[in-house]
Amino acid sequence: MRTILITGSASGIGKVTAELLRSRGETVIGADIRDAEIVADLSTADGRARLASEAARLSGGRLDAIIANAGLALPVPATVSVNFFGGVATLEGLRPLLAGSPAPRAVAVSSMASLMPSDAALVEACLAGDEPAAVARATELAADPATANLIYASSKVALSRWIRRNAATPAWAGASIPLNAVGPGVIATAMTADMIATEEARKGLLQMVPMPLNGIAEPIVVANLLAWLASVENTHLCGQVVFVDGGSDVVIRGDSTW
Numbered sequence: 434m435r436t437i438l439i440t441g442s443a444s445g446i447g448k449v450t451a452e453l454l455r456s457r458g459e460t461v462i463g464a465d466i467r468d469a470e471i472v473a474d475l476s477t478a479d480g481r482a483r484l485a486s487e488a489a490r491l492s493g494g495r496l497d498a499i500i501a502n503a504g505l506a507l508p509v510p511a512t513v514s515v516n517f518f519g520g521v522a523t524l525e526g527l528r529p530l531l532a533g534s535p536a537p538r539a540v541a542v543s544s545m546a547s548l549m550p551s552d553a554a555l556v557e558a559c560l561a562g563d564e565p566a567a568v569a570r571a572t573e574l575a576a577d578p579a580t581a582n583l584i585y586a587s588s589k590v591a592l593s594r595w596i597r598r599n600a601a602t603p604a605w606a607g608a609s610i611p612l613n614a615v616g617p618g619v620i621a622t623a624m625t626a627d628m629i630a631t632e633e634a635r636k637g638l639l640q641m642v643p644m645p646l647n648g649i650a651e652p653i654v655v656a657n658l659l660a661w662l663a664s665v666e667n668t669h670l671c672g673q674v675v676f677v678d679g680g681s682d683v684v685i686r687g688d689s690t691w
């Protein structure tokens with residue numbers, strides 16, 4: 434059986450994915466800021482270091498898959514620290530533990546929000562690996578209600594682009610590690626609870642995030658895809674952002690991409 438580490442395991446998509454994998458007999462190591470095997474704050478360097486050392490200890494030095502799922506959707510600078518720098522630290526920091534697996538896999542949770550307006554300076558600071566510059570830019574964006582919402586989208590644009598940039602490199606593809614992401618639409622979790630609490634709020638959100646195929650999804654929908662991307666069966670997906678979004682991507686981007 435495989436040993437899979439998932440961040441953000443205390444709630445929502447991460448919690449349901451951990452339950453799904455455990456129900457299949459896999460060993461799951463959950464990491465979160467609370468209620469997890471590894472309690473670590475992924476917005477901080479200390480928390481990221483703790484994740485790596487505890488993952489090595491609890492796994493006995495070998496993981497078969499990493500699912501970098503933890504995220505924040507608040508219009509504050511910490512969102513970029515968790516979503517981008519925490520996500521990348523999870524993937525890079527735990528990658529050495531995949532070396533002993535016969536079928537290593539890595540997946541990140543991005544978002545269809547990566548298709549929404551974003552801030553180029555923030556995305557560039559992320560991709561340059563410059564967290565102080567990214568936090569400084571996010572602090573500027575957060576100060577103005579008109580730009581605060583660009584922080585979340587920018588963190589996910591940067592994460593998806595990081596996946597694309599790294600997936601085919603010697604460290605990942607060259608080490609036989611498929612590195613991919615999922616791009617969920619609106620999923621019914623704690624993150625979106627307020628946004629979908631009333632019929633009016635749901636309608637407003639679905640105008641921004643059109644989901645003609647079956648509407649707002651339960652977290653198990655994303656969990657099933659994450660489980661497959663982390664599975665032995667996934668041998669050749671490389672740097673893909675698989676949208677599991679009820680159709681937002683095709684409605685918004687049409688045939689400009691495929």
Ligand SMILES: NC(=O)c1ccc[n+]([C@@H]2O[C@H](COP(=O)([O-])OP(=O)(O)OC[C@H]3O[C@@H](n4cnc5c(N)ncnc54)[C@H](O)[C@@H]3O)[C@@H](O)[C@H]2O)c1
Binds near residue numbers: 445
């Ligand atoms: N719910 C949606 O509609 C939706 C859509 C697209 C993408 N996503 C992404 O899915 C992922 C999971 O979100 P969710 O919807 O399950 O939300 P959620 O709030 O239910 O779960 C997120 C988890 O991440 C953890 N987390 C937050 N900050 C952390 C930190 N500093 N250190 C460690 N853990 C931290 C939280 O404690 C929580 O358990 C996120 O990356 C989110 O951006 C969600």
